[in-house]
Amino acid sequence: MTTRHFRWAKAKLAGALVLLTLIGWGSWQEPSLHEFTPTTEFITLAAPGLQPGAAARQLQARALALPGVTACALRPEKHLLTLAYHSAELSAEELQQRLALSPLPQSEATAAEAARQCPVPPSYLQAIERVRFAFNLRRLFVQL
Numbered sequence: 001m002t003t004r005h006f007r008w009a010k011a012k013l014a015g016a017l018v019l020l021t022l023i024g025w026g027s028w029q030e031p032s033l034h035e036f037t038p039t040t041e042f043i044t045l046a047a048p049g050l051q052p053g054a055a056a057r058q059l060q061a062r063a064l065a066l067p068g069v070t071a072c073a074l075r076p077e078k079h080l081l082t083l084a085y086h087s088a089e090l091s092a093e094e095l096q097q098r099l100a101l102s103p104l105p106q107s108e109a110t111a112a113e114a115a116r117q118c119p120v121p122p123s124y125l126q127a128i129e130r131v132r133f134a135f136n137l138r139r140l141f142v143q144l
Contacts, residue, residue, distance in 0.1 A: 018084060020135070026135025038086045040070060045081045045101040051074040059099070060134060066098060 050056055056076040061073045063081065068089030073082040083095060098100060133139065 022131075022135045023137060026132045027137045029136075031133060031136050031139040038088055039085075040084050041087045043083050043085070043093070043095060044093050044104050045096065045099065046104050047074075047079050047081050047101055049081050049129070050074075050076050050081075063099060066095065069095075 041118065047059065050059065056074055059073050060074045061114075063069055063083055066085075069083055070086065070088040071084040074080070075082075081099070081101065085095065092103070
């Protein structure tokens with residue numbers, strides 16, 4: 001009975017030590033303000049045949065009315081529409097479908113982009129940052 005009790009106590013102590021280590025690691029630095037806001041992405045869409053005037057203002061109003069779109073810049077003389085949007089609320093494909101526009105064709109990858117990059121996928125790094133933010137107790141005292 002005492003051996004079982006001793007093992008249980010060791011397991012609780014190890015769990016508490018792991019929890020305190022995670023809280024210490026998470027709270028080591030102050031949280032960045034960007035962790036309190038949703039991720040904003042940008043997309044530039046081609047709007048062929050768009051002319052300055054009422055049609056351009058109507059397209060801009062339609063784009064701004066979409067959920068998740070935070071900003072819209074329209075260049076009718078170049079037939080371009082650039083949007084800032086929250087990717088958690090609206091994807092790039094949904095934007096293209098709802099506005100019936102296509103994205104700008106991407107140029108060939110430059111040598112710098114094709115060069116070797118970090119082998120760890122960005123999603124893993126973001127997951128680690130989310131865990132660190134979850135254990136950061138300093139975020140509870142941030143005044144926005």
